[in-house]
Amino acid sequence: MTGSLPLRAAPRAPRGLAVPLILPGAIDLPKDSRPRIYLAPIETRLDLRILLASLSRAGLPVPRWVPSTRAKLADETLRAAFLAGEPMLVPLSPPRSGPDRLARLLAFAQQAGVEVDLVPAELLWGPVERPPSLWNLPFGNPYDPPGWTRWLRLLRRGYARVVIGAPGTRTALEAESRAQGDKLALSTFVRVQGVKALSLAQRQVFGDRYKVPRLLAEQILGDSSFQDQIAAAGxxxxxxxxxxLLRGDRALRELATSHNLFSMEIFHRFARWVYGLAFDPHIDIDPGELEKLRALGRRAPLVFIPSHKSNCDHMALYSLLFSSGFPPPHTAAGINMSFFPMSRILPGTGAYFLRRSFQDDPIYKESLRGFISTLVQRRFHQEFFIEGGRSRSGKLLPPRYGILNYIVDGARRNDISEVLFIPTSxxxxxxxxxxEYVRQNLGDEKEAESFVFLLRQIRAARARKLGRIHLRFAEPISLREYLDRSGDDRLVVEKLAFRISNQINAVTPITPVSLACSILLGAGKRALGEAEFRAQAARLVDYAHERGIDVTQEVSAGAESALRCATDALAGTGVIERYAGGVEPVYYVTEKGRHAASYYRNTVIHFLLGRAIAELAMRAAAADAAGRRDARGWALRLRELLKFEFFFSDRESFAREFEREQQRLARESAAGLTPILAGCPRILLDFIESYWVVAETLRTLRSSGEPTARSVVLRRCHELGRQLLLQDRVQSPELLSNMNFGNALKLLENLGAAEKDGERWRAGSPERLDELVADLERLIALARS
Incomplete structure (x- = not known):
């Protein structure tokens, strides 16, 4: 082997530059003269001198040769010096181009058959006792100070320290690599182990929440199997x-986050400030749940899967976890959020931006698969929104399988025995x-995210207080249970997604606003007197307690407390109005406020769905003179019609749930209890009416015979819906919803009543369409009664 390496003689390091050196606990570093390689990230010449001075003062062997950008050392000279026991210092990160110093030195040792001590070391800057604040911004990142400020910060006692990670030896690491079946080059494997050792040492200084990834892209790119997959995709x-491989490298570096302590601290404070403008900064959470998760996170990687209703979701969850001592999870964010300043801040906190569409880019797809697989392998916490985007309807959206599929695949590939999914409401x-959601449902285009958009959101947040944020964690779901049951990853992912979505719904609490809106919309357009409103609230609270449904503190305090909070919160919003000009005050949802009220009702409608379906099915069976279906048959028909709106269990489980609701309704009727308006068939009316409008729209377009663009179909649905509302042929203004219309098109296609050609639609089988319209008309009439 001939050539040279970019190394030079170590510079002189005055002892006055030495800082405290922290050794790994209960480990003695060997001080003999066998070959030694220090692996360290070196940012500046000052950092190098500080490291050398600190090693010297601690009595450890000081590197004789250090990295160089210009000077080069001939291989033979270097080999002789290295094997003679002269310590070497090489960069922790592999070179982007040129010879790899670490790989060459390890090759020398392998050829000579000698042992080598591998010692990771790092100079850590930054305060320990007091975290940085926004006041630090003008002076740069305190954990990576600008060059001229490093000298000033060095004068501050306790502001810098050198940490030594747990050392290893060449032969031990070679054996470990072979035992793990690792396909990384030895130099890459050594670097990965060095990173892990330094990460642990860093957390001992700054705390567990500062667990950050390093060299992710390098580790992935160094895997020969990944290289083969990328080559095959290309x-x-x-x-x-x-x-x-060049494209794969670019994709990975686009995905790999640049975690840094300063960004994590600053985003925590920024997030808390932003959501605190509109909401109580103290999130409603059970501290016991956090303690339980903290204990679980020490033994297994956690995957947080929150519901997605607001741009505040990630900020609230991030701030809560960070302030509770959790390391920030790696978070999948939409590319739409990659605007200044979020494009600079979020990657430093663990967020990576996903391209909107990459089905036609197999290299990016394989790079994402490899990235997530490595996160699983290295047991980092993760976070993603299973719905993909924010819900504009209030209901949980159908799950997207992409990220979940990659996590399951990564666990299988790396033989990870335990991954815990944390459904989060x-x-x-x-x-x-x-x-904004109401406008979009009525046909307006979604505003593109931008810096101006962010400023507008902040201004809206400052306009008025919106109450509290309630965060709930469901019972963790172990991936092991599903991997043990089935070898088919597709079935595993589908079952997991269904269970995760159901558990998010199950732990969603009923709030005062969702309670009030559910009751008033259940009454239709009829106003409720104060006494009836309070009685209905009491019935719903009792029903929630009977079924073990979570409620917020204000609802738990009773019906009167809940209604007072709801009416106070919605005062002046135009959603709920109180008329007190008659004998008794009455409450009602305004015409313009029905879309907003339906959003709040939809956040908890899943708790009342089975009840409403059972009652409507029994009405339909009673009115079915031809005896086409019994009550159970009509319940199953409703399940089929609404399957794109809600999460239903399998047919047998659904039938059992239907029978339980039947029995509950019978008991309540026998006891003379007032029906629960929030759970009556009327709560299904806007969905069924939306579907009917879509079916009638396709009927009117049938004569043309040509498929119609989706945007035109939606516009025609809105036009027909408004006409039918004016004619009083439909009763729910909230039926005018792009979300409902979109789900109706999916249903019609599924039933053969519509056909899709790209983004264009036409009516399908006339018989199927006519049958659907007849059933919808029958159900609409019964739901109104």
Whole structure:
């Protein structure tokens, strides 16, 4: 082997530059003269001198040779010096180009058959006792100070220290690599182990929440199996192996986060400030749940899967976890959030931006798969929204399988025995973006996220207080249970997604606003007197307690407390009005406020869905003179019609749930209890009416015979819906909803009543369409009664 390496003689390091040196607990570093390699991230010449001085003062062997950008040392000279026991210092990160110093030194040792001590070391800057604040911004990152400020900060006692990670030896690491079946080059494997050792040492200084990834892209790119997969993906596009690996490198560096302590601290404070403008900064959470999760996180990687109703979701969860001592999870964020300043801040906190569409880019897809697989392998916590985007309807959206699929695949590939999924409900007393959602459901285009958008959101948050944020964690779901049951990853992912979504719904609390809106919408357009309103609230609270449904503190305090909080919160919003000009005050949902009220009702409608379906099915069976279906048959028909709106269990479980609701309704009727308006069939009316409008719209378009663009179909649905409302042929203004219309198109296609050609639609089978319309008309009439 001939050539040279970019190394030079170590510079002189005055002892006055030495800082405290922290050794790994209960480990003695060997001080003999066998070859030694220090692996360290060196940012500046000053950092190098501080490291050398600190090692010297601690009595440890000081590197004789250090990295250089210009000077080069001939291989033979270097080999002789290294094997003679002269310590070497090499960068922790591999070179982007040129010779790899670490790989060459390890090759020398392997050829000579000698042992080598591998010692990770790092100079850590930053305060320990007092975390940084926004006041630090003008002076730069305190954990990575600008060059000129390093000298000033060095004068501050306790502001810098050198940490030594747990050392290893060449032979031990070679054996460990072989035992794990690792396909990384030895130099890459050594670096990965060094990173892990330094990460542990860093957490001992700054705390567990500062667990940050390093060299992720390098570890992935160094895996020969990953290289083969990228090459195979590129071959499908006619790319050479080198071209494919270059694209894979770019994709990985786009995904790999640049965690840094300063960004994590600053975003925590920024997030708390932003959501604190509109909401109580103290999130409603059971501290016991956090303690339980903290204990679980020490033995297994956690995957937080929150509901997604607001742009405040991630900020609230991040701030809560960070302030509770959790390391920030790696978070999948939409590319739409990659605008200044979020594009600079979020990657430093663990967020990575996903391209909106990458189905036609197999290299990016494989890079994302490899990235998530490595996160699983290295047991980092993760976070993603299973719904994909924010819910504009209040209901939980159908799950997207992409990220979940990659996590399951990563666990299988790496033989990870335990991954814990944490379904998380984030509920709000009121939604900051509600007016925006209503406009979008009525046909307006979604505003693109930008810096101006962020400023507008902040200004809206400052306009008025919106109550509290309620965060609930469901029971953790172990991936092991599902992997043990089935070898088919597709079935595993589908079952997992269904259970995660159901558990998010199950722990969503009923808030005062959702309670009040559910009751008043259940009454239709009829106003409720104060006494009846209070009685209905009491019935719903009792029903929630009977079924073990979570409620917020204000609802738990009783019906009067809940209604007072709801009416106070919605005062002046135009959603609920109180008329006191008659004998008794009455409450009602305004015409313009029905979309907003339906959003709040939809956040908890899943608790009342089975009850409403059971009652409507019994009405339909009683009115079915031809005896086409019994009550159970009509319940199953409703399940089929609403399957794109709600999460239903399998047919047998659903039938058992239907029978339980039947029995509960019979008991309540026998006891003379007042029916619960919030759970009556009327709560299904806007969905069924929306579907009917879509079916009638496709009927009117049938004559043309040509498929119609989706945007035109939606516009025609809104036009027909408004006409039918004016004619009083439909009764729910909230039926005018792009979300409902979109789900109706999916149903019609599924039933063969509509056909889709790309983004264009046409009516399908006339018989199927007519049958559907007849059933919808029958159910609408019964739901109104």
């Amino acid at each position: 071959a499908t596009q006619g790319l050479t192996r080198d071209e494919s 984030i509920a709000y007393d009121q939604i900051l973006e509600l007016a």
